Amino acid sequence: MxxxxxxxxxxxxxxxxxxxxxxxxxxxxxxxxxxxxxxxxxxxxxxxxxxxxxxxxxxxxxxxxxxxxxxxxxxxxxxxxxxxxxxxxxxxxxIAEASFSAALLLGKKFVVITALQKAVPMMEDLIDQYGLEKRCATVRAINLDVLAIEQDRGSKYARFIEVGRSCVADGAEVLILGCASMTGLKEKMEDSLHIPVIDPVVxxxxxxxxxxxTGLNTSKAGLYQEPPKGLFPL
Amino acid sequence: MxxxxxxxxxxxxxxxxxxxxxxxxxxxxxxxxxxxxxxxxxxxxxxxxxxxxxxxxxxxxxxxxxxxxxxxxxxxxxxxxxxxxxxxxxxxxxIAEASFSAALLLGKKFVVITALQKAVPMMEDLIDQYGLEKRCATVRAINLDVLAIEQDRGSKYARFIEVGRSCVADGAEVLILGCASMTGLKEKMEDSLHIPVIDPVVxxxxxxxxxxxTGLNTSKAGLYQEPPKGLFPL
Amino acid sequence: MxxxxxxxxxxxxxxxxxxxxxxxxxxxxxxxxxxxxxxxxxxxxxxxxxxxxxxxxxxxxxxxxxxxxxxxxxxxxxxxxxxxxxxxxxxxxxIAEASFSAALLLGKKFVVITALQKAVPMMEDLIDQYGLEKRCATVRAINLDVLAIEQDRGSKYARFIEVGRSCVADGAEVLILGCASMTGLKEKMEDSLHIPVIDPVVxxxxxxxxxxxTGLNTSKAGLYQEPPKGLFPL
Amino acid sequence: MxxxxxxxxxxxxxxxxxxxxxxxxxxxxxxxxxxxxxxxxxxxxxxxxxxxxxxxxxxxxxxxxxxxxxxxxxxxxxxxxxxxxxxxxxxxxxIAEASFSAALLLGKKFVVITALQKAVPMMEDLIDQYGLEKRCATVRAINLDVLAIEQDRGSKYARFIEVGRSCVADGAEVLILGCASMTGLKEKMEDSLHIPVIDPVVxxxxxxxxxxxTGLNTSKAGLYQEPPKGLFPL
Amino acid sequence: MxxxxxxxxxxxxxxxxxxxxxxxxxxxxxxxxxxxxxxxxxxxxxxxxxxxxxxxxxxxxxxxxxxxxxxxxxxxxxxxxxxxxxxxxxxxxxIAEASFSAALLLGKKFVVITALQKAVPMMEDLIDQYGLEKRCATVRAINLDVLAIEQDRGSKYARFIEVGRSCVADGAEVLILGCASMTGLKEKMEDSLHIPVIDPVVxxxxxxxxxxxTGLNTSKAGLYQEPPKGLFPL
Amino acid sequence: MxxxxxxxxxxxxxxxxxxxxxxxxxxxxxxxxxxxxxxxxxxxxxxxxxxxxxxxxxxxxxxxxxxxxxxxxxxxxxxxxxxxxxxxxxxxxxIAEASFSAALLLGKKFVVITALQKAVPMMEDLIDQYGLEKRCATVRAINLDVLAIEQDRGSKYARFIEVGRSCVADGAEVLILGCASMTGLKEKMEDSLHIPVIDPVVxxxxxxxxxxxTGLNTSKAGLYQEPPKGLFPL
Incomplete structure (x- = not known):
């Protein structure tokens, strides 16, 4: 197994x-x-x-x-x-790259919801690095910190819907929950927003x-070639 | 089920x-x-x-x-x-978009192998339309037509390896077999080329x-919104 | 002739x-x-x-x-x-590609006016496929269906001007009427908007x-190479 | 008139x-x-x-x-x-922008032939400024100066064909003669190269x-807005 | 010296x-x-x-x-x-290219403040030509002409702050004063806006x-190769 | 001081x-x-x-x-x-971002010379992340490891010139020495290659x-905003 x-x-x-x-x-x-x-x-x-x-x-x-x-x-x-x-x-x-790969199959433009505003340019930078900026409509924060979301996800739900609605209004086709702490909100958000919501952990x-x-594995021919001097004892 | x-x-x-x-x-x-x-x-x-x-x-x-x-x-x-x-x-x-989504997780740059030269600009056009041109190193033809490949895949194997080698030399990290007729060549090609090979059908x-x-579905909020006048009797 | x-x-x-x-x-x-x-x-x-x-x-x-x-x-x-x-x-x-080619000569950024909102991401996708996204400021819908426009173009005129004005305010230099049904509105809209308006049919x-x-013709050397197996009887 | x-x-x-x-x-x-x-x-x-x-x-x-x-x-x-x-x-x-607009209608990728190597990055810079880099396969020089071409276009013909052939081999679909001095070579080159050749003056x-x-004119709403202080006496 | x-x-x-x-x-x-x-x-x-x-x-x-x-x-x-x-x-x-080079080291996205609205697409065109559009969040005008700014920079200060604030709200990390007439405003603006402000002359x-x-000089190998026929007597 | x-x-x-x-x-x-x-x-x-x-x-x-x-x-x-x-x-x-900022002022296209082939896609990834891919002609390796270069820079000089020449032939205008170990080679390489060479440490x-x-500092308004929870005791 x-x-x-x-x-x-x-x-x-x-x-x-x-x-x-x-x-x-x-x-x-x-x-x-x-x-x-x-x-x-x-x-x-x-x-x-x-x-x-x-x-x-x-x-x-x-x-x-x-x-x-x-x-x-x-x-x-x-x-x-x-x-x-x-x-x-x-x-x-x-989980970010996996979410992007799935989102590409569901709509032309995805959005990412982050916890804090601080993470918005961080996610944009990641999307640039991954060369996927053409498929991202926007990145938007709910302005709650990660632990606050984790501790009481239910009570934060209205805030997610509000931000999600603004994303849909601005052309979002697929919404990615951009933090592992947001896991578990997919179904409720889809019911309200009527667009696919990607739970990044799932x-x-x-x-x-x-x-x-499928028997696929990381390519070691280019960017991820093994470290030339091998592993360092940590 | x-x-x-x-x-x-x-x-x-x-x-x-x-x-x-x-x-x-x-x-x-x-x-x-x-x-x-x-x-x-x-x-x-x-x-x-x-x-x-x-x-x-x-x-x-x-x-x-x-x-x-x-x-x-x-x-x-x-x-x-x-x-x-x-x-x-x-x-x-x-199967093309699925192959691209998988390839993104395995290397920075994929290549697509097509049957005929005719398909090379066609695939490039598709990759442009999908906004993934930054992740594609090149598209290259083996110069055999689709039915010829289908009828006798085995004897064409050397040609695949030759083209695959030239792709690896030019920076390919992940090789996508860009035609449903090429299904079944993955393992043999991986053994020779030492990079992941994506069988598009699998x-x-x-x-x-x-x-x-995962309970995901196509977004109907944007590009794929339902036809406004519904279906036409065909 | x-x-x-x-x-x-x-x-x-x-x-x-x-x-x-x-x-x-x-x-x-x-x-x-x-x-x-x-x-x-x-x-x-x-x-x-x-x-x-x-x-x-x-x-x-x-x-x-x-x-x-x-x-x-x-x-x-x-x-x-x-x-x-x-x-x-x-x-x-x-008529879309012809309109884009003309628009390039008249301003840095064109806009496309579509009939329904559904067409907005469709036109954006077309512009991506044509590699012209840098020359497009925005695509915007008047939210009327094609037949409604066709049947009574005159009474829809105010709606066109309103959307046109919002485009100009957002940096549009050239306005393309993005539907064959909109033919004939060029002069009236130019009088109100003071930017060139492209009638796609004309x-x-x-x-x-x-x-x-000019004796020019489609290139058959690349994307538009003739179908390898010729025509299929339809 | x-x-x-x-x-x-x-x-x-x-x-x-x-x-x-x-x-x-x-x-x-x-x-x-x-x-x-x-x-x-x-x-x-x-x-x-x-x-x-x-x-x-x-x-x-x-x-x-x-x-x-x-x-x-x-x-x-x-x-x-x-x-x-x-x-x-x-x-x-x-004549450059006009040639690009025409080329877009004839193939996915054009090439520009320049006189001197010096002009190659100059044309690439122009194409970047015009936002058309996705439609340009390459820019290539014949390495003859403009006046030499002008004075004896006929004897330079073989050089044009040679460079044109290398462009076609590298994916050129439409060839643009990138200098007014090259006017008049279209037909002969088309006969040899079998791709459309754009004479920029024609x-x-x-x-x-x-x-x-068509009654179209330059937009004065954006990049080409009139000089705020009017004309300077020259 | x-x-x-x-x-x-x-x-x-x-x-x-x-x-x-x-x-x-x-x-x-x-x-x-x-x-x-x-x-x-x-x-x-x-x-x-x-x-x-x-x-x-x-x-x-x-x-x-x-x-x-x-x-x-x-x-x-x-x-x-x-x-x-x-x-x-x-x-x-x-001073524009120097300001951009400095801005790249201070934040991911810069903004440029121009004098008149006319200059906004001009600066965008320059940034496109320089291939730096990904690092520019926006270009925005204060809507005052260059000489008016020059003659009485102090009294225009409130207008600069107002426009600067709107830029920060829209994601500006570094603000470039996009006119030599704006020199001398850096410190006051930084005090109000809390982002680095680049004085282009300084x-x-x-x-x-x-x-x-550092002993560096312009490359004469490409775009800036010397004029083939030398200087013209002016 | x-x-x-x-x-x-x-x-x-x-x-x-x-x-x-x-x-x-x-x-x-x-x-x-x-x-x-x-x-x-x-x-x-x-x-x-x-x-x-x-x-x-x-x-x-x-x-x-x-x-x-x-x-x-x-x-x-x-x-x-x-x-x-x-x-x-x-x-x-x-030193990479500083070298890029300087290179932008000296030519349209820079190249980066790396030690090992492994670093080529790594540098390309960095340049993508920095949004500067339009200004980079190519990244090329000399295929020597960092410590080998460091230990005996002089004897490796011929290899640098050889790779540098191939870069110039392919359109390089400015050559960036893409490893701190390469410091000190600038003058000798400039003498041979006749293009500016950037020593990244200098x-x-x-x-x-x-x-x-100049009194400039990192912007804390966007990508580099301070860590919300402050520093972690290391």
């Missing part, structure tokens, strides 16, 4: 548990392990946070990556993704499983 | 059988029907062919599209895709199943 | 008559025939409509295309254009005549 | 005569005046040359521009074009006449 | 004096000469103005350019820049000095 | 000494400190290396960043740059000093 590893790159136990719950809900018969680093930021809201978290997740993964058939980075900024693609022998996917794990099952 | 429809938009019985075999090979426990139009070109190698084939496949689909949970168009030019996305209540995916059906299982 | 063929790809007799009147008004001494299919949608407002109409117009044209020195497709979505460019020995031009036929008179 | 002005912005009498001959050949019944400045470079091969020539042509035009119904700048770099578009009440078109004057006859 | 030449390409004595004052303020120990043409427009607000001014500045520079170690064109449209880069043996920099001269001190 | 910090993000003592020597050579009267982490990779040749190095340099900088007036990251991949821009109160510049420190002296 295939073994998948899901890494929540922040240290929040609650968020890790929530990711675990969502994943076992959608993939009940799959061997998935959900882990988190024990040191580092409790939520990732800056490049600074990403750098620290990426270091911790690389440290975790480089020890036993060969145990897994596929790895998912469950933070929407895809921190550490390129490095893991380089060093892992199995496919490694980030889509990420499904896309990973599909890639693994 | 979910019902999937796979449409080979050309009239070739052999190619339809081959697509059927490949799909039941990778998805043995799924209810998949593979169909083809009975009139139209035997292989699709021009926009002219696409227009005729698209008409025929729309005629086939508009009668009973509500019977299915997902539809795959199994020709790499994605003929008729936008029209089916408009009129179907279930997800509709083309990836297409897997991606469709993933989208369907 | 040169013979030009103008195809109204919908079945509306009124719109065909109106196109005929406009064209003979601007090119009184030229041998122009204006035709329409007898089956298919009465107006084209979706990709679904385009596919059916394109099939019908290809059927019409492939029989006697060699009779003509130039062909104009008089629907702003340019349905069937690429296929006709492939199969015709004379130049084939769509500009289309003039551009076609210019191309024909 | 409409009066058209053609400006050869260099001081070469021979080139002016040649342009005059070509234009009266294709538009025998039109009132066209072909002029040149009496001071300035004899051929334009640098931005430095363009600046001097543009100054001289502005000086010529600003005195009597209201006499004309349309103006053509007959140098492929379109020197002074934006300034003339600002100050003239009639349409002003450059296409320029035809496109200008078409724009004038 | 290095000798730098600063050219104010308009004829305004006041603006020249103001530029001189600013430059000697920031580079007190450097040998800088600030000059202006004696004929031509008093301020540059159109392509027409640019063409005349460029001619005059080329005339000034070509006589004694070899006297200098670096040249700055102190008008934000960079008029005549490409021509001077071709003919000068020392580095030549425009940044231009500093960037030029840096380039000169 | 202004204090500048230069961080060599790898642990190589030799490279740190070489960077120190180069910098004190070009800025003898400035207070510059050159530091390196004591743990981490000895040279940076992969995203994996970047992630580890970035972590170490952030750890070094966050303790005493307020001591400095400007910080330079002296590795061409700009590792950790975005994070430092977020957390530092002074300007932080990477240009980086000069550009930083210019930014600092």
């Amino acid at each position: 295939k073994k998948l590893l899901v890494i929540n790159p922040n240290t929040s136990e609650d968020m890790t548990a929530s990711i675990h719950e969502v994943i076992t809900g959608v993939l009940p018969h799959v061997d998935v392990r959900v882990v988190r680093p024990t040191t580092g930021p409790e939520s990732l809201e800056s490049f600074y946070d990403y750098q620290i978290a990426a270091y911790e997740l690389i440290k975790m993964v480089q020890k036993d990556q060969q145990t897994y058939d596929g790895i998912l980075i469950a933070c929407f900024g895809d921190p550490g993704l390129y490095a893991l693609k380089e060093i892992c022998s199995c496919p490694v996917i980030g 889509t990420g794990i499904k896309m990973l499983k599909m890639i693994v099952d | 979910k019902k999937l429809l796979v449409i080979n938009p050309n009239t070739s019985e052999d190619m339809t059988a081959s697509i059927h075999e490949v799909i039941t090979g990778v998805l043995p426990h799924v209810d998949v029907r593979v169909v083809r139009p009975t009139t139209g070109p035997e292989s699709l190698e021009s926009f002219y062919d696409y227009q005729i084939a698209a008409y025929e496949l729309i005629k086939m689909v508009q009668k009973d599209q509500q019977t299915y949970d997902g539809i795959l168009i199994a020709c790499f030019g994605d003929p008729g895709l936008y029209a089916l996305k408009e009129i179907c209540s279930c997800p509709v995916i083309g 990836t297409g059906i897997k991606m469709l199943k993933m989208i369907v299982d | 040169k013979k030009l063929l103008v195809i109204n790809p919908n079945t509306s007799e009124d719109m065909t008559a109106s196109i005929h009147e406009v064209i003979t008004g601007v090119l009184p001494h030229v041998d122009v025939r204006v035709v329409r299919p007898t089956t298919g949608p009465e107006s084209l407002e979706s990709f679904y409509d385009y596919q059916i109409a394109a099939y019908e117009l290809i059927k019409m044209v492939q029989k006697d295309q060699q009779t003509y020195d130039g062909i104009l497709i008089a629907c702003f979505g340019d349905p069937g254009l690429y296929a006709l460019k492939e199969i015709c020995s004379c130049p084939v031009i769509g 500009t289309g036929i003039k551009m076609l005549k210019m191309i024909v008179d | 409409k009066k058209l002005l053609v400006i050869n912005p260099n001081t070469s009498e021979d080139m002016t005569a040649s342009i005059h001959e070509v234009i009266t050949g294709v538009l025998p019944h039109v009132d066209v005046r072909v002029v040149r400045p009496t001071t300035g470079p004899e051929s334009l091969e640098s931005f430095y040359d363009y600046q001097i020539a543009a100054y001289e042509l502005i000086k010529m035009v600003q005195k009597d521009q209201q006499t004309y119904d349309g103006i053509l700048i007959a140098c492929f770099g379109d020197p002074g074009l934006y300034a003339l578009k600002e100050i003239c009440s009639c349409p002003v078109i450059g 296409t320029g004057i035809k496109m200008l006449k078409m724009i004038v006859d | 290095k000798k730098l030449l600063v050219i104010n390409p308009n004829t305004s004595e006041d603006m020249t004096a103001s530029i001189h004052e600013v430059i000697t303020g920031v580079l007190p120990h450097v040998d800088v000469r600030v000059v202006r043409p004696t004929t031509g427009p008093e301020s540059l607000e159109s392509f027409y103005d640019y063409q005349i001014a460029a001619y005059e500045l080329i005339k000034m520079v070509q006589k004694d350019q070899q006297t200098y170690d670096g040249i700055l064109i102190a008008c934000f449209g960079d008029p005549g820049l490409y021509a001077l880069k071709e003919i000068c043996s020392c580095p030549v920099i425009g 940044t231009g001269i500093k960037m030029l000095k840096m380039i000169v001190d | 202004k204090k500048l910090l230069v961080i060599n993000p790898n642990t190589s003592e030799d490279m740190t000494a070489s960077i120190h020597e180069v910098i004190t050579g070009v800025l003898p009267h400035v207070d510059v400190r050159v530091v390196r982490p004591t743990t981490g990779p000895e040279s940076l040749e992969s995203f994996y290396d970047y992630q580890i190095a970035a972590y170490e340099l952030i750890k070094m900088v966050q303790k005493d960043q307020q001591t400095y007036d400007g910080i330079l990251i002296a590795c061409f991949g700009d590792p950790g740059l975005y994070a430092l821009k977020e957390i530092c109160s002074c300007p932080v510049i990477g 240009t980086g420190i000069k550009m930083l000093k210019m930014i600092v002296d």
Whole structure:
């Protein structure tokens, strides 16, 4: 049986548990392990946070990556993704790139909803780096921090709908929930907004499983060629 | 149980059988029907062919599209895709767009191998239309026509490897087999080229199943809004 | 004397008559025939409509295309254009592409006015496919359906001016009437808006005549190479 | 009767005569005046040359521009074009932009043939400024200076064919002769290369006449708004 | 000691004096000469103005350019820049391009504030030509003419802040004062807006000095290759 | 007196000494400190290396960043740059972005020379992320590893010239030495290649000093907004 590893790159136990719950809900018969680093930021809201978290997740993964058939980075900024693609022998996917790949099949233009305004240019930068700017209508924040969303997702629901409506009015065809903390809102939002809503954790794990099952793997011929001097002891 | 429809938009019985075999090979426990139009070109190698084939496949689909949970168009030019996305209540995916979405997760730059030189600018045009030109290193032809490939795939293998090697030399990270007739060459080519090779039929059906299982559907809020005057009797 | 063929790809007799009147008004001494299919949608407002109409117009044209020195497709979505460019020995031009080519000479940024909101992303997609997105400021709908415009253009005039004004305020330099049904509004709109307004039917036929008179023709070296297997009996 | 002005912005009498001959050949019944400045470079091969020539042509035009119904700048770099578009009440078109507009209707990708290698990045810069880089396959020099071409076009023919063939091999669909000195080579090159060849002077004057006859004019709402402080006495 | 030449390409004595004052303020120990043409427009607000001014500045520079170690064109449209880069043996920099290069190091997206609305599409066109459109959030006018700003910069201050605030609200990270007449407003605006404000004259001269001190010079291998026929006597 | 910090993000003592020597050579009267982490990779040749190095340099900088007036990251991949821009109160510049900003002023198209082939797609990815792809002609490797270059730069010189020549032949106007290990080759290469060669360390420190002296600083309004939850104890 295939073994998948899901890494929540922040240290929040609650968020890790929530990711675990969502994943076992959608993939009940799959061997998935959900882990988190024990040191580092409790939520990732800056490049600074990403750098620290990426270091911790690389440290975790480089020890036993060969145990897994596929790895998912469950933070929407895809921190550490390129490095893991380089060093892992199995496919490694980030929930942001997985969400974009799915969104492309559902509409011409997607939007990304972020937690804080700070993340809006960060996501735009990521989309530029991925060369997908033509498929993104806009990135918009709900102006709530990640832990606040995580702690009480239900009460924040009205805010999501309000921002979602403004996105639809501005040409959004597909709405991507741009933070792992937003997992679980898909159905309710689709009922209100009448456009497909992508849950990044659900889509990420499904896309990973599909890639693994199809026998596809990261190319080591170009951007993700293995580190020439190999691994550094961490 | 979910019902999937796979449409080979050309009239070739052999190619339809081959697509059927490949799909039941990778998805043995799924209810998949593979169909083809009975009139139209035997292989699709021009926009002219696409227009005729698209008409025929729309005629086939508009009668009973509500019977299915997902539809795959199994020709790499994605003929008729936008029209089916408009009129179907279930997800509709083309094997070209599905292959691109998968390729994005495996490398920065993909290449597409086409049958004839004629198809090279056609694929480039498609990639422009999809806004993915930054992720495509090149499109290259093996200079064999579609039916010739279909009839004797094995003997054409050396030609595929030769063209694949030239692509890798020019920066290809992921190689997409850009024609449904090329299905089944993935493993052998990966062994020779050492980069991931995407079989469009296999990836297409897997991606469709993933989208369907995840509860995602085509957005009807923008490009694929339903035809304002409804369906025309065909 | 040169013979030009103008195809109204919908079945509306009124719109065909109106196109005929406009064209003979601007090119009184030229041998122009204006035709329409007898089956298919009465107006084209979706990709679904385009596919059916394109099939019908290809059927019409492939029989006697060699009779003509130039062909104009008089629907702003340019349905069937690429296929006709492939199969015709004379130049084939769509009114959308002709309007864009003219607009480029008059200002840095054009806008396109469409009938329904549905057409806005469709035109944006066309402009992406044509690689002209840098020259387009915006696409905007007047929110009236094509037949309603055709039937009573005069009473809709205020709506056109209102939308036109909003375009000018947002940086439009040249306004393209993005539907054959809008023919005849150029002068009145220019008087109100003080920017050039492009009538797509007038500009289309003039551009076609210019191309024909200059001895230019479609290139068959790339995207529009002839169908490898020739024509299919329709 | 409409009066058209053609400006050869260099001081070469021979080139002016040649342009005059070509234009009266294709538009025998039109009132066209072909002029040149009496001071300035004899051929334009640098931005430095363009600046001097543009100054001289502005000086010529600003005195009597209201006499004309349309103006053509007959140098492929379109020197002074934006300034003339600002100050003239009639349409002003450059032969480069006119050639690009025509090329768009004939193939997906055009190439430009320049005289000297020096002009290659200059043309690429112009195409970037015009936002048309997606439609240009390449720019290539024949490595002969402008006056050498002008003086003995016939003997240079083999060089044009050689460069033209290399362009076709690299995906050119439409070949634009990127210098007014190359006028008159269209037919011979088409016979050898089997792709449409655009003579910039012929296409320029035809496109200008078409724009004038269609009642279109430069937009003064954006980039070409009139100079706020009016004309300066030159 | 290095000798730098600063050219104010308009004829305004006041603006020249103001530029001189600013430059000697920031580079007190450097040998800088600030000059202006004696004929031509008093301020540059159109392509027409640019063409005349460029001619005059080329005339000034070509006589004694070899006297200098670096040249700055102190008008934000960079008029005549490409021509001077071709003919000068020392580095030549425009204040617009220098401001953009500095802005890239301070934020992802810059904005440019222009004097008149007329300049907005002109700056956008310049940014397109320079290939920097992805780094520009917007260009916005304060709707005051250049001489009005120059004559009484203080009283216009509130207008600058108002426009600056609207830019920040729309995602501006770095604000570029897009006219030499705006020099001297940097500190006050930064105090109000809390984003870096680039004074184009100060940044231009500093960037030029840096380039000169670093031993860098214009490349003559491509776009700025020397005029093939040399200089024309002006 | 202004204090500048230069961080060599790898642990190589030799490279740190070489960077120190180069910098004190070009800025003898400035207070510059050159530091390196004591743990981490000895040279940076992969995203994996970047992630580890970035972590170490952030750890070094966050303790005493307020001591400095400007910080330079002296590795061409700009590792950790975005994070430092977020957390530092002074300007932080990477030698890659500084080199690009300088190159823009010297030619239309730059090239980057990297050590290993592995770095070619990495640099292309960086240039995409920075939105500067239109200004880059190509990225090319000399196929020597970083430490080999560092240890014996002289003997590698012929290889640099050979690759440089191929770049010039392909349209390079400005050559950027894309690795801190290549510092010191500028003059010799310029003598052979006759195009400007940018030494990234020299240009980086000069550009930083210019930014600092001009009173400019990182914008905290967008992409580099401070981390919402502040610093994490490292």
